Amino acid sequence: MLTLLPFFLWSCGGAEQRADKPKTDDSVLEKQEEVHGQEVKELALSTPLDQAMVKEGLAIYELKCSACHKLTDEKLVGPGWTGVTKRRKPTWIVNMITNVDMMLAEDAEAQKMLEECLVRMPNQNITATEARSLIEFMRQNDGEK
Amino acid sequence: MKMKYLKIAASALAIIGMNACKPSADKTSSGSFLAGDAAEKVYVKPGTHDEFYNIVSGGFNGQLSVVGLPSGRMLKIIPVFSQFAESGWGYSEETKPMLNTSHGFVPWDDSHHVALSTTKSEHDGRWAFINGNNTPRIARVSLSTFRTEEIIEIPNSGGNHSSPFITANTEYAVAGTRFSVPPDNNADVPISSFKQNFKGYISFVSIDKVTGRMGIKFQLKTPGVSFDLARAGKGKSADWFFFSTYNTEQANTLLEVNASQKDKDFILAVNWKKAEEYLAKGKGKKEAAKYAHNVYSEETHSATSTILNEVMTLDPKECPDMLYFMPCPKSPHGCDVDPTGQFIVGSGKLAAVIPVFSFDKMLKAIANKTYDGNFDGIPVLKYDAVLHGEVKKPGLGPLHTEFDGQGNAITSFFVSSELVKWNIAKLEVIDRVPTFYSVGHLSIPGGPTAKPYGKYVVAYNKITKDRYLPTGPELAQSAQLYDISGEKMKLLLDFPTVGEPHYAESIPASLIEKNTKKIFKLEENKHPYVAKGEKETKVVRKGNEVHVYMTAIRSHFSPDNIEGIKLGDVVYFHLTNLEQDWDVPHGFAVRGALNAEILVMPGETSTLKWIPTKVGVTPMYCTDFCSALHQEMQGYIRVSPAGSKVPLSWGTGKNPVADAEKKVAKR
Numbered sequence: 001m002l003t004l005l006p007f008f009l010w011s012c013g014g015a016e017q018r019a020d021k022p023k024t025d026d027s028v029l030e031k032q033e034e035v036h037g038q039e040v041k042e043l044a045l046s047t048p049l050d051q052a053m054v055k056e057g058l059a060i061y062e063l064k065c066s067a068c069h070k071l072t073d074e075k076l077v078g079p080g081w082t083g084v085t086k087r088r089k090p091t092w093i094v095n096m097i098t099n100v101d102m103m104l105a106e107d108a109e110a111q112k113m114l115e116e117c118l119v120r121m122p123n124q125n126i127t128a129t130e131a132r133s134l135i136e137f138m139r140q141n142d143g144e145k
Numbered sequence: 146m147k148m149k150y151l152k153i154a155a156s157a158l159a160i161i162g163m164n165a166c167k168p169s170a171d172k173t174s175s176g177s178f179l180a181g182d183a184a185e186k187v188y189v190k191p192g193t194h195d196e197f198y199n200i201v202s203g204g205f206n207g208q209l210s211v212v213g214l215p216s217g218r219m220l221k222i223i224p225v226f227s228q229f230a231e232s233g234w235g236y237s238e239e240t241k242p243m244l245n246t247s248h249g250f251v252p253w254d255d256s257h258h259v260a261l262s263t264t265k266s267e268h269d270g271r272w273a274f275i276n277g278n279n280t281p282r283i284a285r286v287s288l289s290t291f292r293t294e295e296i297i298e299i300p301n302s303g304g305n306h307s308s309p310f311i312t313a314n315t316e317y318a319v320a321g322t323r324f325s326v327p328p329d330n331n332a333d334v335p336i337s338s339f340k341q342n343f344k345g346y347i348s349f350v351s352i353d354k355v356t357g358r359m360g361i362k363f364q365l366k367t368p369g370v371s372f373d374l375a376r377a378g379k380g381k382s383a384d385w386f387f388f389s390t391y392n393t394e395q396a397n398t399l400l401e402v403n404a405s406q407k408d409k410d411f412i413l414a415v416n417w418k419k420a421e422e423y424l425a426k427g428k429g430k431k432e433a434a435k436y437a438h439n440v441y442s443e444e445t446h447s448a449t450s451t452i453l454n455e456v457m458t459l460d461p462k463e464c465p466d467m468l469y470f471m472p473c474p475k476s477p478h479g480c481d482v483d484p485t486g487q488f489i490v491g492s493g494k495l496a497a498v499i500p501v502f503s504f505d506k507m508l509k510a511i512a513n514k515t516y517d518g519n520f521d522g523i524p525v526l527k528y529d530a531v532l533h534g535e536v537k538k539p540g541l542g543p544l545h546t547e548f549d550g551q552g553n554a555i556t557s558f559f560v561s562s563e564l565v566k567w568n569i570a571k572l573e574v575i576d577r578v579p580t581f582y583s584v585g586h587l588s589i590p591g592g593p594t595a596k597p598y599g600k601y602v603v604a605y606n607k608i609t610k611d612r613y614l615p616t617g618p619e620l621a622q623s624a625q626l627y628d629i630s631g632e633k634m635k636l637l638l639d640f641p642t643v644g645e646p647h648y649a650e651s652i653p654a655s656l657i658e659k660n661t662k663k664i665f666k667l668e669e670n671k672h673p674y675v676a677k678g679e680k681e682t683k684v685v686r687k688g689n690e691v692h693v694y695m696t697a698i699r700s701h702f703s704p705d706n707i708e709g710i711k712l713g714d715v716v717y718f719h720l721t722n723l724e725q726d727w728d729v730p731h732g733f734a735v736r737g738a739l740n741a742e743i744l745v746m747p748g749e750t751s752t753l754k755w756i757p758t759k760v761g762v763t764p765m766y767c768t769d770f771c772s773a774l775h776q777e778m779q780g781y782i783r784v785s786p787a788g789s790k791v792p793l794s795w796g797t798g799k800n801p802v803a804d805a806e807k808k809v810a811k812r
Contacts, residue, residue, distance in 0.1 A: 062678040063667055067698040067723050076798070077699065077774075118773040119699050125664060125725035 043090045057137025064124040180635035189216040197651040206644030207254040217640025226254030233743035238752035242450035247435040257647040266313040266379040266595035270656035274309040281305035300434035301346040307372035313383040320348040321372030330433040339397040343369035368521035379486035384418040389480035411470040419467045472528040479545035492543035503533035547592030557584040578634040582608040590651035605646040663727040665748030672750035674719035697731035698723040699772040705780030709793030721750040732768030757784040
């Protein structure tokens with residue numbers, strides 16, 4: 001069997017690999033935006049609160065957040081939201097919402113929360129603009145006007 | 146020293162030659178045609194992706210499999226025609242209508258042939274079509290969600306085998322009946338009246354360019370023969386469709402003998418553009434026929450089934466110059482068109498040659514009326530006038546042919562159990578390689594398109610025997626991957642498949658993967674029983690129907706405690722998965738449910754029907770490990786006797802009964 005080995009090499013060496021990738025026609029494909037992973041480094045707050053944003057923030061809260069976060073200080077799956085805007089910088093909150101993989105990989109405070117809650121904060125497919133509205137709603141929840 | 150190796154090489158080649166004629170069950174013999182670098186060629190490093198999606202029919206499992214090539218790793222089973230308890234397909238209230246037919250709910254079928262959508266005869270990566278053979282149907286599967294989106298039943302058909310092959314720009318999928326039948330609306334006739342009353346219906350199912358929505362545009366009432374396989378033309382022959390036939394003897398009993406009498410059967414050439422012209426001229430006739438059309442909506446996450454009551458038909462007798470028969474040796478099976486659209490390869494499964502027909506010659510023979518009589522009024526073209534040539538002594542039992550895009554064809558041989566590569570222009574055999582065992586269909590990436598990618602061929606074998614660890618009387622199915630990039634075909638890999646694979650297609654991963662759907666957006670969920678957030682969760686009683694608007698998120702249900710259900714109630718759990726991240730499904734199961742679980746994707750709503758059978762407290766839980774607290778994702782439903790006064794109450798994270806009793810006490 002060993003003596004046959006060179007034959008194998010010889011007989012298969014000529015095999016050419018065609019590597020040309022097909023051109024794709026993206027016009028026929030369905031577009032799908034994905035919201036994930038852009039770090040927000042700066043975020044300016046203004047007073048008084050933007051009521052339109054507060055209203056949008058509440059709607060997002062009820063749809064995507066309320067299953068795990070209460071508006072009191074009671075922990076459900078994640079921590080209650082009372083006082084969150086006092087404890088955390090707005091950019092920290094926004095990045096937890098929109099860029100949770102980065103935060104859990106790099107941020108010590110975020111990692112501490114995971115140890116407490118044992119459930120990864122899910123990516124709820126929230127845009128940066130929507131996250132900004134959530135901040136406004138959280139500020140209102142913390143008594144800001 | 147060199148001479149010695151050459152001698153060994155020569156004797157090794159002789160062994161290959163011998164093996165090719167008489168495949169041996171001896172596993173060690175496979176060494177001689179196994180690529181020396183096979184392991185390297187099929188190894189896909191952990192964490193990296195395969196080069197091709199292989200979309201494989203499941204045969205008698207009624208489903209589609211998704212396999213990666215070259216690794217042969219199975220990635221998914223897409224439920225199509227058969228109920229699939231694993232995901233709740235055909236069990237959930239939303240998907241049950243998908244399996245509705247004119248006969249009622251048919252929870253199984255036999256799925257044979259895959260057709261991937263094309264634009265200009267090249268893959269466009271949008272949809273996969275597959276036929277249901279037993280209760281004639283065609284399904285359309287999205288290659289974005291990898292879910293079945295639509296199923297249309299085919300009336301006036303018995304055995305939808307010659308299907309769902311598609312035209313160049315996916316204008317039509319076809320459905321040629323394998324078993325000729327009398328028309329559905331006049332079907333109570335003696336079986337022996339086959340020749341008078343039976344018709345071989347061919348349906349042209351139109352496909353909407355944008356939505357993919359299917360509809361039967363017309364049915365051709367052709368003579369009563371068996372339609373076996375089909376292919377559309379390409380390029381210059383794109384207006385034509387070719388169907389292989391057998392049983393042109395028109396036998397209705399012991400077909401094994403009676404349908405193998407004639408020296409030649411036919412390949413039917415259909416000018417479908419001509420058919421459209423006749424239709425536009427009003428030659429079509431609407432006939433009564435009952436069939437189901439089922440559509441799944443991604444917006445409502447629900448299917449609807451509509452029963453249609455008539456179908457447009459065209460009678461060839463009133464539509465001249467639309468159909469022609471080309472004689473083809475002995476019960477042809479495969480009927481494959483080469484990438485240029487010039488050559489049509491018939492595979493007479495009982496013939497000792499492979500006949501190759503020329504499209505140019507066919508047009509000339511039609512123009513010159515070079516006929517050899519007619520069959521039931523349809524002109525039969527002279528064999529010699531349409532023949533490009535025959536491949537002599539190619540092997541035994543040719544079944545199917547695919548193309549490598551380099552001017553060559555590869556044909557599968559069931560009886561002699563081998564793949565044979567031959568040159569189309571010269572009609573000369575180039576190479577042959579054994580399969581283990583008895584190959585049926587074969588597939589080259591892009592093989593049926595105008596632009597094959599070549600590189601590999603997969604043999605889907607009908608017999609497995611000793612290829613894998615034995616598993617009792619029933620064995621895994623055997624597929625084999627060969628490298629065809631060189632002149633010699635080289636075996637690379639055996640991999641098992643589920644069901645019984647018939648036809649399959651492969652498509653470059655780059656055409657599909659970037660388009661894959663990751664989540665369903667909650668904001669876009671239009672399910673009538675959606676709960677958009679826990680605030681909207683509730684339990685509503687309508688007589689003895691109880692609707693639970695329920696949500697799931699890592700890791701709890703809301704509500705997770707329900708009381709006030711009574712024996713005799715029918716409970717519908719409408720579960721909305723509130724997650725919006727990829728790969729976070731939640732499952733839902735209830736003790737004693739007489740159906741299955743439901744597996745709910747992020748942003749989706751799905752409904753499990755439950756008819757309680759016992760008084761007591763019934764647990765329910767999440768079946769898909771979702772987080773570290775998955776084991777805690779559970780709840781209870783209290784079932785009381787019929788007529789009980791326990792009030793309807795529900796909640797999560799509170800004590801609903803105590804609350805409800807307080808309410809009652811206040812009143």
